[in-house]
Amino acid sequence: MNTSTAKPVVLLRPAPQRRDRIFTPQALAALHELFTVVDLEDTPGDEMFDRHLPEAFAIIGQPDLGAERLAKARKLKALINVEGNFFPNVDYAAAFSRGVRVLGCGSAYSQAVAEYSLGLAIDLARGISNQDGAMRAGSEKYVSESNTDAVLLHRATVGILGYGNLGRSLHRLLQPFHNTVRIYDPWLPPAVIEDTGGIAAGLEETLSSSQFVYVLATATADSAHLLDGPALDLLQQGARLVLVSRAAVVDYDALLDRLVAGRFLAAIDVWPLEPVPHDSPFRGLPNVVLSPHRAGGITQAFHSIGEMVVDDLTLMARGLAPVRLQAAAPELVGRYRNKPVT
Amino acid sequence: MNTSTAKPVVLLRPAPQRRDRIFTPQALAALHELFTVVDLEDTPGDEMFDRHLPEAFAIIGQPDLGAERLAKARKLKALINVEGNFFPNVDYAAAFSRGVRVLGCGSAYSQAVAEYSLGLAIDLARGISNQDGAMRAGSEKYVSESNTDAVLLHRATVGILGYGNLGRSLHRLLQPFHNTVRIYDPWLPPAVIEDTGGIAAGLEETLSSSQFVYVLATATADSAHLLDGPALDLLQQGARLVLVSRAAVVDYDALLDRLVAGRFLAAIDVWPLEPVPHDSPFRGLPNVVLSPHRAGGITQAFHSIGEMVVDDLTLMARGLAPVRLQAAAPELVGRYRNKPVT
Amino acid sequence: MNTSTAKPVVLLRPAPQRRDRIFTPQALAALHELFTVVDLEDTPGDEMFDRHLPEAFAIIGQPDLGAERLAKARKLKALINVEGNFFPNVDYAAAFSRGVRVLGCGSAYSQAVAEYSLGLAIDLARGISNQDGAMRAGSEKYVSESNTDAVLLHRATVGILGYGNLGRSLHRLLQPFHNTVRIYDPWLPPAVIEDTGGIAAGLEETLSSSQFVYVLATATADSAHLLDGPALDLLQQGARLVLVSRAAVVDYDALLDRLVAGRFLAAIDVWPLEPVPHDSPFRGLPNVVLSPHRAGGITQAFHSIGEMVVDDLTLMARGLAPVRLQAAAPELVGRYRNKPVT
Amino acid sequence: MNTSTAKPVVLLRPAPQRRDRIFTPQALAALHELFTVVDLEDTPGDEMFDRHLPEAFAIIGQPDLGAERLAKARKLKALINVEGNFFPNVDYAAAFSRGVRVLGCGSAYSQAVAEYSLGLAIDLARGISNQDGAMRAGSEKYVSESNTDAVLLHRATVGILGYGNLGRSLHRLLQPFHNTVRIYDPWLPPAVIEDTGGIAAGLEETLSSSQFVYVLATATADSAHLLDGPALDLLQQGARLVLVSRAAVVDYDALLDRLVAGRFLAAIDVWPLEPVPHDSPFRGLPNVVLSPHRAGGITQAFHSIGEMVVDDLTLMARGLAPVRLQAAAPELVGRYRNKPVT
Incomplete structure (x- = not known):
C-alpha cells in the first residue's frame, strides 16, 4: 500500500464496531476517494498501526492511545469513536492538548x-x-x-x-x-x-x-x-x-x-x-x-455513522470544522460509564 | 317527571351506545342542569318516546325516525348520533328540510x-x-x-x-x-x-x-x-x-x-x-x-362524545351553531356503509 | 346562449365582487367546461336572472332572493357568496328549508x-x-x-x-x-x-x-x-x-x-x-x-375564491358535499353585521 | 478587593460590550455569588488585568491575549467573547492548546x-x-x-x-x-x-x-x-x-x-x-x-448573553461542560471577517 501520496491518511480500526456495518459501499468508496485509508480491521497486533500512526490525519475507532503513543501521532487531527461509548483506553487530555478533535457518533x-x-x-x-x-x-x-x-x-x-x-x-x-x-x-x-x-x-x-x-x-x-x-x-x-x-x-x-x-x-x-x-x-x-436492547442499533443508524465520518473528514480536509459528529467535551469524556455493547 | 318547564327537552335514547359510557357523571349533571332530559335508555317500546317527541328540542341516539314521525317533532332542532355510523332508519332528507341539525360524533x-x-x-x-x-x-x-x-x-x-x-x-x-x-x-x-x-x-x-x-x-x-x-x-x-x-x-x-x-x-x-x-x-x-378492533374505542374518546353533546346543545340552546359534533352532509349521509359495532 | 344542455346551469352575478378578480382564466374555463354558465355580470336588471332562475343549479353572488323568488328556483342547490359578508337581502331560512347550500368564502x-x-x-x-x-x-x-x-x-x-x-x-x-x-x-x-x-x-x-x-x-x-x-x-x-x-x-x-x-x-x-x-x-x-384595510384583499386570496367555487361546484355536480367553501350556519347567518367593502 | 477566597476568579473586561447591557442586576448578582469577579470595565491600562491574570478561571471580554500573556494564565479555563465577533488580538491556537474554552455569544x-x-x-x-x-x-x-x-x-x-x-x-x-x-x-x-x-x-x-x-x-x-x-x-x-x-x-x-x-x-x-x-x-x-442595523441588538438578546455567561460559568465551576455559549471552532475562528459594531 502506498500511503505517501498527498491524500491525508486515515487509519481505520473500527473494533468493536465493524467497517461494513457503518460504511455502505458508496460511503467507503467516498472515503477512499479523498483519503489514503489504511484499513486495519483484519490486521491483528499493533505493528502496522504504529507504523502508520505518525502520518495519520485521522483515526476511526478507539485503539489504545496513551499519551506516549499520541505524541507520535504528530499529524493527527481527529480521533473518531464509531461505537458510541468513550472507553478509558485513550488519554483524552493529551489528545485535547495536542489539538486533536475527539469525535463521537452518539447522535447517529x-x-x-x-x-x-x-x-x-x-x-x-x-x-x-x-x-x-x-x-x-x-x-x-x-x-x-x-x-x-x-x-x-x-x-x-x-x-x-x-x-x-x-x-x-x-x-x-x-x-x-x-x-x-x-x-x-x-x-x-x-x-x-x-x-x-x-x-x-x-x-x-x-x-x-x-x-x-x-x-x-x-x-x-x-x-x-x-x-x-x-x-x-x-x-x-x-x-x-x-x-x-x-x-x-x-x-x-x-x-x-x-x-x-x-x-x-x-x-x-x-x-x-x-x-x-x-x-x-x-x-x-x-x-x-x-424489548431486547433494540432501540438504537438499526441499519440506518449504523450507516449514518459512516456518512457522518465521511462528511466530517471531508470538511476537516478542507480546513473546516466537523459538523455532524459530536465533539466530546473534555469535561465529560471521563464521566461516562456506559458499557460497550458486545 | 315534569317536562313542562322552560328548559328545552332532550330525549335520550342512546342505543346501541350506552349513556354511562359517553357521559361522565359531571357531563350528565351538566346536561340535566340545562335541559329537561327524558332518559329512555331503560324504557322499552315507543310509547314514552312518541309522547315526548312533539316537545323535543333534541334527540340523542338514533331511533327510527321516518318522515311521519319527524313531522310530529315540531320543535326538533338536533338529532345527535352518538355511535358513529348513520343508519338508514332515519329519513334524513325530511330532517334536513325541517331544519333539523343531524350531528355525528365521528371526530371523537x-x-x-x-x-x-x-x-x-x-x-x-x-x-x-x-x-x-x-x-x-x-x-x-x-x-x-x-x-x-x-x-x-x-x-x-x-x-x-x-x-x-x-x-x-x-x-x-x-x-x-x-x-x-x-x-x-x-x-x-x-x-x-x-x-x-x-x-x-x-x-x-x-x-x-x-x-x-x-x-x-x-x-x-x-x-x-x-x-x-x-x-x-x-x-x-x-x-x-x-x-x-x-x-x-x-x-x-x-x-x-x-x-x-x-x-x-x-x-x-x-x-x-x-x-x-x-x-x-x-x-x-x-x-x-x-389487533382486535381497538383503535378508537377508548374511554377518553367515549367521554368526549358526551362532552361534545353537552357543549353543542348548550350552544344551540343559546341560539348559536354547534361546533364540536359534525354536521352530516345531506349529500353523503346515505352513502356510508359502515356496520355498527356490536 | 343555449342553456338547455345537460350541463347544470350556474348563474353568475358576482357583484359587489367582480368576476375577473376571483376567476383566473383557467378557473373560468374550468367552470364553463362543467357548467352552463349564465354570466350576468354586465347585464343590468332582473329579467335575464329571473328567466334562468328556474333551471339554476347554483347562483354565484348575492342577488336579492326573497322567499317568493327562491320558490321559483326549484333546482337550486347552492347559493355562493363570493364577497365575504352575508347581506340580509336573502331569505336564508327559506333557502335552508329548500335544501339549498348557502356557502361563504370567508376562509379564502x-x-x-x-x-x-x-x-x-x-x-x-x-x-x-x-x-x-x-x-x-x-x-x-x-x-x-x-x-x-x-x-x-x-x-x-x-x-x-x-x-x-x-x-x-x-x-x-x-x-x-x-x-x-x-x-x-x-x-x-x-x-x-x-x-x-x-x-x-x-x-x-x-x-x-x-x-x-x-x-x-x-x-x-x-x-x-x-x-x-x-x-x-x-x-x-x-x-x-x-x-x-x-x-x-x-x-x-x-x-x-x-x-x-x-x-x-x-x-x-x-x-x-x-x-x-x-x-x-x-x-x-x-x-x-x-394600514388602509389591506389585510385580506390580495390577488391570491381572490383567486382562491374562484378556485373554491369551481372545486365545490364540481363536487356538488358529482353528488358530493362541498368541502372548501364554508356552509353558513342557519343560526348565525343573520347575526353578522360586517359592512360590505365598497 | 479580596480575591484570595476559594471562589474561582473571573476577570470582567467586556469592551466593546458593556457590562450593564448584558448583565441584569440579577445576573450580575448571581455571578458575584459564585465567583470572585474582578471588574475592570472602568479600569484603564493593563496593570490590574495582568496582576489578576495568573489566578483567572475565566475572562469575560476580548482583551489582547498573545501567547506570552496566555502562558501566564495558568488557571484559565474559559475565554468568553461577549460581543459577537472574534478579533485577531487573541492567539486562539495557543488558547486551544492550553485547554482554554473559547466561547462565543452569537446564538444570543x-x-x-x-x-x-x-x-x-x-x-x-x-x-x-x-x-x-x-x-x-x-x-x-x-x-x-x-x-x-x-x-x-x-x-x-x-x-x-x-x-x-x-x-x-x-x-x-x-x-x-x-x-x-x-x-x-x-x-x-x-x-x-x-x-x-x-x-x-x-x-x-x-x-x-x-x-x-x-x-x-x-x-x-x-x-x-x-x-x-x-x-x-x-x-x-x-x-x-x-x-x-x-x-x-x-x-x-x-x-x-x-x-x-x-x-x-x-x-x-x-x-x-x-x-x-x-x-x-x-x-x-x-x-x-x-433598516439601520437593528436585527439583533435588542435588550432581550443582550441580557441573554449575560445569562448564558452565568449559566455556563456555573456549569464549568462544577466541572461540567458549557452548553449555552458556543465553543469556537479552532478551524474557523480565524476566518471570520465581521467588523465589530461600534
Whole structure:
C-alpha cells in the first residue's frame, strides 16, 4: 500500500464496531476517494498501526492511545469513536492538548431511539403488543373490552429524564401531542430546556407529575440508580415508564417489585444483564413491554455513522470544522460509564 | 317527571351506545342542569318516546325516525348520533328540510385512532410486539440481530388513503417526521390536501410510492374492495400497511396471500368477521401485528362524545351553531356503509 | 346562449365582487367546461336572472332572493357568496328549508389576514416601519439605539379575540414562537380552544395577561364596542394591539386617547370611516402602524375564491358535499353585521 | 478587593460590550455569588488585568491575549467573547492548546434576527411600511388597490444563504408556512440540511428558484461579494431579498442598479458604511424596506448573553461542560471577517 501520496491518511480500526456495518459501499468508496485509508480491521497486533500512526490525519475507532503513543501521532487531527461509548483506553487530555478533535457518533442513534421510545409509549398507552399476543393465543378482547386502561398521549403530562441527543429528538416527536413536558437534566441550566417549550423540573416533580416518563439518561457515577425504590414510588398509579437508556440508572429489583404489584406499566429495552436470564421474572409480567436492547442499533443508524465520518473528514480536509459528529467535551469524556455493547 | 318547564327537552335514547359510557357523571349533571332530559335508555317500546317527541328540542341516539314521525317533532332542532355510523332508519332528507341539525360524533375517535395508527406503524417499522412475544417465549434476539428489517419513519414516504377526520389527525402527528406524504381521497379536490403540505395523488401512485400506507377510508359502495389483489400488488416489497378503517375496503383473501408470501408487513385492526375465527390463518403470521378492533374505542374518546353533546346543545340552546359534533352532509349521509359495532 | 344542455346551469352575478378578480382564466374555463354558465355580470336588471332562475343549479353572488323568488328556483342547490359578508337581502331560512347550500368564502382570506397580522405584530415589536420612515427622513438611529422598546415574540404572552378562520390561521403561524396563547371567543366551548393548545380565557384575563393582543372578531350586536375604554385600560403598559377585524368591535375615540397617552402600541388595519379623514389624529401617532384595510384583499386570496367555487361546484355536480367553501350556519347567518367593502 | 477566597476568579473586561447591557442586576448578582469577579470595565491600562491574570478561571471580554500573556494564565479555563465577533488580538491556537474554552455569544442574537427577518419578509410581501408611510403622507390606497404586488408566504419558494444559528432559527419560524426551502451553505454537508426538511442547493439554484431569499451568511474571504451583479441577476423578477447579515457579502453598487430598475424588492438591515450617507440613493427607493442595523441588538438578546455567561460559568465551576455559549471552532475562528459594531 502506498500511503505517501498527498491524500491525508486515515487509519481505520473500527473494533468493536465493524467497517461494513457503518460504511455502505458508496460511503467507503467516498472515503477512499479523498483519503489514503489504511484499513486495519483484519490486521491483528499493533505493528502496522504504529507504523502508520505518525502520518495519520485521522483515526476511526478507539485503539489504545496513551499519551506516549499520541505524541507520535504528530499529524493527527481527529480521533473518531464509531461505537458510541468513550472507553478509558485513550488519554483524552493529551489528545485535547495536542489539538486533536475527539469525535463521537452518539447522535447517529438518536432518531432511531426517539421513534422507538414513542412506539413503546403508544404500546404502553394502548396495549398493542399485549393484544397481539392475545390474538396469537386466541384470547383477545374486542373493541372497548381490552381498552379499559387505554389512554391518549394527547395533552398528557410527560417527563423526560436526560435531555441530550435522545431527549431532544424525542421532544421533537412529541410536539403534535400538546403535552406538558417536564424535563430533568442536572447538567443543563433551565434556560436550555425552557427555550424548547419544556419545563425544567427536579427529579421528584418530574416523576410525580407525569403520566408518561421517558428515561433517556446517560450512565454516570451521579446517575447510578437514580431510579431507586423511593424514586419509583413517586410515579403515579398507572403511569407509563419507558426505560431505554441506561440500565445502570435503575434499580431493577425495586422496579420488579413495583411492576409485580401493578403500580404502573413499563417498557424496558435495557437490562442489567444481557441476555436476560431465561428465568427472569420480568418475562411473564403482563404490564410490561419487553424489548431486547433494540432501540438504537438499526441499519440506518449504523450507516449514518459512516456518512457522518465521511462528511466530517471531508470538511476537516478542507480546513473546516466537523459538523455532524459530536465533539466530546473534555469535561465529560471521563464521566461516562456506559458499557460497550458486545 | 315534569317536562313542562322552560328548559328545552332532550330525549335520550342512546342505543346501541350506552349513556354511562359517553357521559361522565359531571357531563350528565351538566346536561340535566340545562335541559329537561327524558332518559329512555331503560324504557322499552315507543310509547314514552312518541309522547315526548312533539316537545323535543333534541334527540340523542338514533331511533327510527321516518318522515311521519319527524313531522310530529315540531320543535326538533338536533338529532345527535352518538355511535358513529348513520343508519338508514332515519329519513334524513325530511330532517334536513325541517331544519333539523343531524350531528355525528365521528371526530371523537380521531385522535385515538391517529395515535393507535402511529403506534402500529412504529411497531411494524421496528418489530416491537414481535420481540415482546419473543422475550416471553425466550427466543429474543439482542441489539441489531432482530433489527435487520427495521426502518425509520423519519423522511420515509407515506401514503394515506382517506383524508377525513382520521387522516387529518394522523397527518398532524406525522409532522415531525419530515415525511413525503401522498394522500388519496376521491371526495376531495387537490387544493384541500396541498394546503396541508400533502401531495394529492391517485390510488396507484399512493400505493406504489409509499413505504408506509395507512388505510383510513370510509366504507362506501365506491370504496368496497378498493384494496383488491392488483392494488395490493402495487405495494413496495417490504412496505408497511396499517389497516385501521374499514374492513370492507380490503379483499382479505388477497391480503392473506401476499402476507403469507412475505411481500410486505401489515398491522390489522379491522376484520371482515369479528370475532376473528379461531383458526384464521392471519393469527400465526410473523409479519403482522394483530389487533382486535381497538383503535378508537377508548374511554377518553367515549367521554368526549358526551362532552361534545353537552357543549353543542348548550350552544344551540343559546341560539348559536354547534361546533364540536359534525354536521352530516345531506349529500353523503346515505352513502356510508359502515356496520355498527356490536 | 343555449342553456338547455345537460350541463347544470350556474348563474353568475358576482357583484359587489367582480368576476375577473376571483376567476383566473383557467378557473373560468374550468367552470364553463362543467357548467352552463349564465354570466350576468354586465347585464343590468332582473329579467335575464329571473328567466334562468328556474333551471339554476347554483347562483354565484348575492342577488336579492326573497322567499317568493327562491320558490321559483326549484333546482337550486347552492347559493355562493363570493364577497365575504352575508347581506340580509336573502331569505336564508327559506333557502335552508329548500335544501339549498348557502356557502361563504370567508376562509379564502384567512391565510392572507394571518400573515399580515403576524407582520404587523413583528412591526410593532421591532419598529420596522417606524425606522423605515426615519431612514427616509434621515433621522434613523443605529443598532440598539432605536431598539429600546423592542421585544421578542418568542415565549411572549398572546391574546386572540375571536377564534374563527382568522384566529385559527394565525394560531398556526405562532406555533414556533412557543407563546402562551389565551383565546377569547364567546361562541366556542373551551374544549375547542384547548385542543389546539390554547387557553380558553375570558375577555378580561385575555386583555390583561397578554403582551400581544390580536383582534380578529366578527362584528355582531354582541361584539359592538367590545373594546371600549375600560376594556382597553386592561391592556398592559407597552402592550402591542393588532387590530385587523372589525372596526365595529372597537371604540376608536377611547383607543385614540390611550394611544396619545402612550399607554400601548397598535397596528390598525380597519377604520370606522374609510377612507380615513385627512386630518385624523391617528395619522401622526408614532406608536401606531397605520394600514388602509389591506389585510385580506390580495390577488391570491381572490383567486382562491374562484378556485373554491369551481372545486365545490364540481363536487356538488358529482353528488358530493362541498368541502372548501364554508356552509353558513342557519343560526348565525343573520347575526353578522360586517359592512360590505365598497 | 479580596480575591484570595476559594471562589474561582473571573476577570470582567467586556469592551466593546458593556457590562450593564448584558448583565441584569440579577445576573450580575448571581455571578458575584459564585465567583470572585474582578471588574475592570472602568479600569484603564493593563496593570490590574495582568496582576489578576495568573489566578483567572475565566475572562469575560476580548482583551489582547498573545501567547506570552496566555502562558501566564495558568488557571484559565474559559475565554468568553461577549460581543459577537472574534478579533485577531487573541492567539486562539495557543488558547486551544492550553485547554482554554473559547466561547462565543452569537446564538444570543439568533432569535431576534430570525423574528426581524421574518418581519422584513412579510413587510416586503405586503408593503406594510410602504403604506404606513403613505398614510402619514395622506396618499394611502385602500383595500386591494395597494395590494397589486402582494404575495403570500404560504407555500412560497424560499432560499436561505448561510445555515448557522441565524438560518436555523429562521427556518424554525417558517415551518407553518409549508415553504419549499432551499439552503446554500458551503460549510455544511447536504445531510445536515436535509435532516431539517430543507433542500441542500447550490448558490445559483437557490437564487433563481426562490421567491424569498434571506441572506444570513457570515462574512469570510470566501463569501465576500457572494452576491455580485451576475448573482443578483439570477433572482426572479419580483423576488423579495432580505439582507440581514453581512454587508460584505453583497456588492451594493450592483444591488442599487437592480433596485432602481425595479427588478426585485429588498429589505436591507446592514450597510457597507454606517451611518448610511445622508444622500445615499437607497433612501428614496420605493421597493426597499430600510433598516439601520437593528436585527439583533435588542435588550432581550443582550441580557441573554449575560445569562448564558452565568449559566455556563456555573456549569464549568462544577466541572461540567458549557452548553449555552458556543465553543469556537479552532478551524474557523480565524476566518471570520465581521467588523465589530461600534
